[in-house]
Amino acid sequence: MSKYSVVGRRLPRVDALSKVTGEAVFSGDIALPHLLHGKVLRSPYSHAVIRRLDVRKAQGLDGVMAIITASDVPGYKKRSELTFSELPHLAKDKVVYAEQPVAAVAALSKEIAEKALDLIRVDYEALPPVLDPLEAMEPTSPLIHQDLYTNIIPNPEPGKKDRPSNIAYHVKINKGDLEAGFKEADMILENTYRTQKVHHGFIEPFAAVAAADANGKVTVWTQSQGLFIARQMIAQFLDLPRNRVKVIPVEIGGAFGGKTYQPLAPLCALLAMKSGRPVRMEMTRDEVLKDSRPAPESIITVKMGVTDQGTITAASAELIYDAGAFPEMSHGMFTSSNVFCQYKIPNLSLDTKDVLTNKVPSAYYRAPGIPQAHFAIESHLDIIARRLKMDPLELRIQNAAVKGDTLPNGEILPRVGFKESLEKMAEYLKQKGNLTGRNRGRGIACGFWHGAVGSFGAYIQVNNNGSVNLILGITDISGSRTSIAQIVAEELGLPLNKVTVVIGDTETAPWATMSVGSLTVYSLSTAVYRACQDVKAQMGSLAAKKLGADPSEIEFSKGLFQVKGNTEKSISFTEIARSTAMTFGKGPVLGRGALDGLPPAPTLSVHAADVEVDDETGKVRIKAYAVAQDVGLAINPLSVEGQIQGAVTQGIGWALMENYIFEKGVMQNTTLLDYRMPTATDVPMIEVLIVEVGSSRGVYGLRHVGEPPMIPVLAAVANAVHSATGVRFKELPLTPEVVLKGIKQRDK
Amino acid sequence: MKINVNGRDYKIAAKPWRTLLEVLRYELGFTGTKEGCGTGSCGSCTVLMDGKAVNACLVFIAEAKGKAITTIEGLSREGKLHPLQQAFIDEGAVQCGFCTPGVILTAKAFLDSNPQPSESQIREAIAGNLCRCTGYDKIVRAIMNAAQAADKGRV
Numbered sequence: 011m012s013k014y015s016v017v018g019r020r021l022p023r024v025d026a027l028s029k030v031t032g033e034a035v036f037s038g039d040i041a042l043p044h045l046l047h048g049k050v051l052r053s054p055y056s057h058a059v060i061r062r063l064d065v066r067k068a069q070g071l072d073g074v075m076a077i078i079t080a081s082d083v084p085g086y087k088k089r090s091e092l093t094f095s096e097l098p099h100l101a102k103d104k105v106v107y108a109e110q111p112v113a114a115v116a117a118l119s120k121e122i123a124e125k126a127l128d129l130i131r132v133d134y135e136a137l138p139p140v141l142d143p144l145e146a147m148e149p150t151s152p153l154i155h156q157d158l159y160t161n162i163i164p165n166p167e168p169g170k171k172d173r174p175s176n177i178a179y180h181v182k183i184n185k186g187d188l189e190a191g192f193k194e195a196d197m198i199l200e201n202t203y204r205t206q207k208v209h210h211g212f213i214e215p216f217a218a219v220a221a222a223d224a225n226g227k228v229t230v231w232t233q234s235q236g237l238f239i240a241r242q243m244i245a246q247f248l249d250l251p252r253n254r255v256k257v258i259p260v261e262i263g264g265a266f267g268g269k270t271y272q273p274l275a276p277l278c279a280l281l282a283m284k285s286g287r288p289v290r291m292e293m294t295r296d297e298v299l300k301d302s303r304p305a306p307e308s309i310i311t312v313k314m315g316v317t318d319q320g321t322i323t324a325a326s327a328e329l330i331y332d333a334g335a336f337p338e339m340s341h342g343m344f345t346s347s348n349v350f351c352q353y354k355i356p357n358l359s360l361d362t363k364d365v366l367t368n369k370v371p372s373a374y375y376r377a378p379g380i381p382q383a384h385f386a387i388e389s390h391l392d393i394i395a396r397r398l399k400m401d402p403l404e405l406r407i408q409n410a411a412v413k414g415d416t417l418p419n420g421e422i423l424p425r426v427g428f429k430e431s432l433e434k435m436a437e438y439l440k441q442k443g444n445l446t447g448r449n450r451g452r453g454i455a456c457g458f459w460h461g462a463v464g465s466f467g468a469y470i471q472v473n474n475n476g477s478v479n480l481i482l483g484i485t486d487i488s489g490s491r492t493s494i495a496q497i498v499a500e501e502l503g504l505p506l507n508k509v510t511v512v513i514g515d516t517e518t519a520p521w522a523t524m525s526v527g528s529l530t531v532y533s534l535s536t537a538v539y540r541a542c543q544d545v546k547a548q549m550g551s552l553a554a555k556k557l558g559a560d561p562s563e564i565e566f567s568k569g570l571f572q573v574k575g576n577t578e579k580s581i582s583f584t585e586i587a588r589s590t591a592m593t594f595g596k597g598p599v600l601g602r603g604a605l606d607g608l609p610p611a612p613t614l615s616v617h618a619a620d621v622e623v624d625d626e627t628g629k630v631r632i633k634a635y636a637v638a639q640d641v642g643l644a645i646n647p648l649s650v651e652g653q654i655q656g657a658v659t660q661g662i663g664w665a666l667m668e669n670y671i672f673e674k675g676v677m678q679n680t681t682l683l684d685y686r687m688p689t690a691t692d693v694p695m696i697e698v699l700i701v702e703v704g705s706s707r708g709v710y711g712l713r714h715v716g717e718p719p720m721i722p723v724l725a726a727v728a729n730a731v732h733s734a735t736g737v738r739f740k741e742l743p744l745t746p747e748v749v750l751k752g753i754k755q756r757d758k
Numbered sequence: 759m760k761i762n763v764n765g766r767d768y769k770i771a772a773k774p775w776r777t778l779l780e781v782l783r784y785e786l787g788f789t790g791t792k793e794g795c796g797t798g799s800c801g802s803c804t805v806l807m808d809g810k811a812v813n814a815c816l817v818f819i820a821e822a823k824g825k826a827i828t829t830i831e832g833l834s835r836e837g838k839l840h841p842l843q844q845a846f847i848d849e850g851a852v853q854c855g856f857c858t859p860g861v862i863l864t865a866k867a868f869l870d871s872n873p874q875p876s877e878s879q880i881r882e883a884i885a886g887n888l889c890r891c892t893g894y895d896k897i898v899r900a901i902m903n904a905a906q907a908a909d910k911g912r913v
C-alpha cells in the first residue's frame with residue numbers, strides 16, 4: 011500500500027476533458043473583433059546583402075494597415091541584434107539564413123497581406139553561403155557576422171585581443187590527468203560520430219494574437235514555455251518596460267524546447283501597436299520547418315581508454331554543433347553538465363564549440379545537444395564492449411557512477427538510481443529472453459540528465475465550499491497541472507476534483523521561470539508544497555480558535571483538524587473554509603509558497619531497443635522497446651509513461667528518418683510528407699519500467715522526467731542495428747538507403 | 759450555399775474554393791478542428807463527412823455541400839461523451855491535445871467499419887494522424903478499450 015492517497019495514482023489529466031471535446035483554446039483559436047491578419051516576408055537566400063528594401067507599393071495597397079521592417083524595431087536601436095536570442099531576427103542590410111524575416115505586414119485579410127508581401131521590393135545580392143561548420147571554423151572562412159567574437163568559457167588570458175570568428179561559444183572542461191589516464195589503458199579507441207538537424211515536430215504551428223491599447227500597452231496571446239520569459243522577450247524587442255506587456259497563456263500544442271522561441275508574437279505586437287488594431291499571425295508548416303530553432307547537426311569525436319577488465323581510465327570528447335546563423339545559445343552549457351556523467355571516469359576532457367553557418371539558427375530541443383553526445387558515447391561503449399567480448403549492459407554496470415562521484419563540472423553526484431535501473435533492465439531482459447532470428451538485434455544505451463531548476467511562486471486560494479484554486483504562472487507542456495494538483499490534493503486531504511488549477515497571466519500569476527530542462531514539476535512541487543503548508547497553518551490556527559485549543563496542539567489528517575490526542579475535538583477543512591468568507595469571519599485564506607535555489611536531481615536511465623532489419627530494403631523496424639528510468643517518485647505514472655513513450659518515439663524518428671535536406675542552405679523537404687516523422691505504424695508499444703529511488707532533494711523525492719528519455723534513444727537504435735547487421739553506423743539517420751548501403755559494403 | 763455541421767444547417771458566405779477547414783474554424787467557429795499542416799499530411803484537421811474521415815484542409819467547401827459534417831464538437835451527445843472520448847481521457851491518450859480531435863474522429867470512422875480491430879489494424883488506421891507527444895502507445899490502447907467497451911455494450 012502506498013503511503014499516499016492521491017500522489018502516485020494513475021489519474022486522468024485535469025485538462026483532458028477540454029481536449030477531447032475541442033474546447034481547449036490554442037493561440038490560433040483566439041478571435042477578437044476587427045482582427046487583422048499578419049504575414050511575414052522571408053528571405054529566399056541563405057546569405058545575401060540587401061541592396062534595397064522598398065515597401066511603398068505594398069503600403070499603398072487597399073486593406074494594408076501596417077508594415078514593419080528592421081528599422082521599425084525599437085529594441086534594435088538599443089542593442090545589437092546578436093544579443094537577441096529566440097526572437098525574430100528581422101534582417102537589416104544582410105540576410106544570413108534562408109527564410110529569415112525581412113518585413114511583416116498586417117492587413118484586413120490574409121489574402122491582402124499575402125498580396126502585399128508580393129509588392130514589397132527587395133533587391134538581394136547573393137553571397138556564397140558558409141554551410142559546413144568545419145569550414146566555418148577556419149580563420150580563412152567568410153564571417154557570418156563581422157562583429158561576433160568567440161565567447162570562451164572559462165575565459166582565456168584576460169585582456170587578450172581576439173579576432174571576430176564564426177565560433178560563437180567555446181566551452182572547455184577538464185578533470186584529472188588525461189594523458190596519465192590514457193597511459194593506464196590497455197585499449198584506446200577513437201571515432202567520430204555525426205548527427206543531422208532535426209525539428210521538434212510539434213503538431214501545432216506557431217501562432218500569436220496581439221492587441222495594443224491607447225496607452226501603449228500590449229496584450230499578447232502566444233504559446234510559450236514561459237509567460238514571463240515571453241513577456242521579457244517581447245518587451246526587449248519593443249523596448250517597453252515589462253509591465254507594459256501582458257502575456258496571456260493558451261494551450262500549447264507540443265513544445266519540446268521549441269516554444270520558448272517567439273517567432274511571431276513580437277512582430278504581432280509591433281504590428282498591433284502600429285495599426286491600432288488587434289493582429290493574428292499564424293505560420294504555415296513550411297514556415298515552421300524553415301524558421302523554428304531546431305536541434306543542431308553535430309560532429310563529435312570521442313576517445314576512450316579502457317583496461318582489459320573493462321574499466322574506463324580516461325575519455326575525451328570534442329563536440330562541434332552547427333549553430334546556424336545566430337548565437338542563440340551555448341550547447342557547451344549543457345554538455346559540461348551532462349556528458350561523461352553516467353560513468354566513473356577519473357580523467358577526462360570536454361571541448362564544445364557552437365559554430366555559426368548560414369542555416370536556420372539552432373536552439374533548444376528536448377535535452378539540447380545531449381542525445382547527440384550520447385549517440386557518440388554510447389555507440390563508442392558498445393564498440394568497446396564488443397572488442398572486450400563483454401556484455402554491453404555488464405560493461406555499463408561495472409562503470410556506473412554512484413553517489414559521491416565527482417562530475418566533470420566539479421559537482422558531487424547526489425543519490426541516484428542508476429544501478430537500480432540497470433539491474434531492473436537486466437532482469438527484464440532476462441525474463442524476456444534473448445532475441446533470436448535473422449537480422450534481429452538488441453541495442454543498449456544509457457543516459458544522464460543533470461536537470462535544471464527555476465524560481466517559482468504558487469498561491470492557493472481556499473474557496474468557501476472547501477475547494478481550492480491553485481494559481482500558477484507556468485504553462486503546462488507536460489501534464490504539470492495534473493501532477494501539481496495531485497500534490498495539493500494529497501497535502502490538503504482533498505479529492506482531485508476539488509483542486510482547480512488556474513494558469514494566470516503575467517499580471518495575476520505568481521512568478522515562474524519557465525517550463526524547460528524538465529524542471530517544472532520538480533521545482534514547482536516544492537513551491538506548491540510550501541503553499542499547502544501555509545494554508546494548513548492558517549487554517550490550523552482558525553481551527554484552534556474554534557476548538558478552544560492552542561494552534562500548536564492542532565494536527566491535520568484526512569481533511570480534519572483535531573486536537574492532538576482528542577479525536578472528539580475536531581473540525582473539518584470545509585467547515586473552516588466556510589467560515590472564512592463570512593462578513594464577520596476571519597477573511598479569506600490565501601496560501602503562498604515560493605522556491606529558489608533548489609539544486610537539480612540528476613536522472614539516469616537505460617534503454618533497450620529490439621530491431622529487425624530488412625536486408626533487401628534496408629528498412630529498420632523497431633520490434634520492441636523498453637526504458638528503465640529512475641524518476642524518484644512517479645506522481646502520476648500515466649503521465650510519466652506518456653512522457654517517456656513520447657520521447658522515445660521522437661528519438662526513433664531522429665535515429666531512423668528525420669532530417670533537414672538543404673540546398674545552398676535552403677531547406678528542401680518542407681512538408682510533413684517529406685520531413686517524415688514516426689506514425690503509429692513505425693513504433694511498437696513502449697515498455698516503461700519505472701524505478702523509484704527517491705532523490706535527496708526537493709519534495710516527494712522527485713526527479714526530472716521529460717528530457718531524460720530522449721537521450722539514449724539514438725544510440726540504443728544504432729547499437730541494435732549493429733547487432734542485427736554487424737554494420738556500425740556512425741552517422742544518422744539510418745534511412746533504408748543508408749542501411750542498405752552499409753549491408754552491401756559488409757557483403758563485399 | 760448551405761452545409762450541415764453536427765446536425766445543423768448553416769448558410770455559408772465563403773467562396774467555393776475555400777477549404778472546409780477554413781470555413782469550420784473561421785466562419786462557423788468550430789475551432790476544435792485543428793490545422794497542423796494544411797497539406798493533408800498530419801490528420802489534425804480530420805472531420806467526418808457522411809461518416810467518412812476526411813482531411814478538412816483538402817476539401818473545398820463546394821464539395822461539402824449537402825453532406826453531413828461531424829466535428830469534434832458534435833461527437834458527444836446531450837452532454838454524454840462518446841466512448842472514444844472517455845477512453846482517451848481514462849487511458850492518458852491526451853497530452854497537448856492538438857492532435858486529439860483528429861485522432862478521435864479518425865478512430866470513430868474506423869471503429870464504425872471495423873468494431874473489433876487488432877492492434878496493428880488500429881495502427882494502420884491512424885497512420886495518417888501524427889501525434890508528437892504520446893508515442894501512440896496510449897492512443898492505441900484507448901482505441902482498443904473503446905472498441906472492447908462498445909463490444910460489451912452490444913452483448
Ligand code: FES
Binds near residue numbers: 804814
Ligand atoms: S491540417 Fe489537414 S492534414 Fe494537416
Ligand code: FES
Binds near residue numbers: 213264855856
Ligand atoms: S497529444 Fe500532442 S500531438 Fe498528440
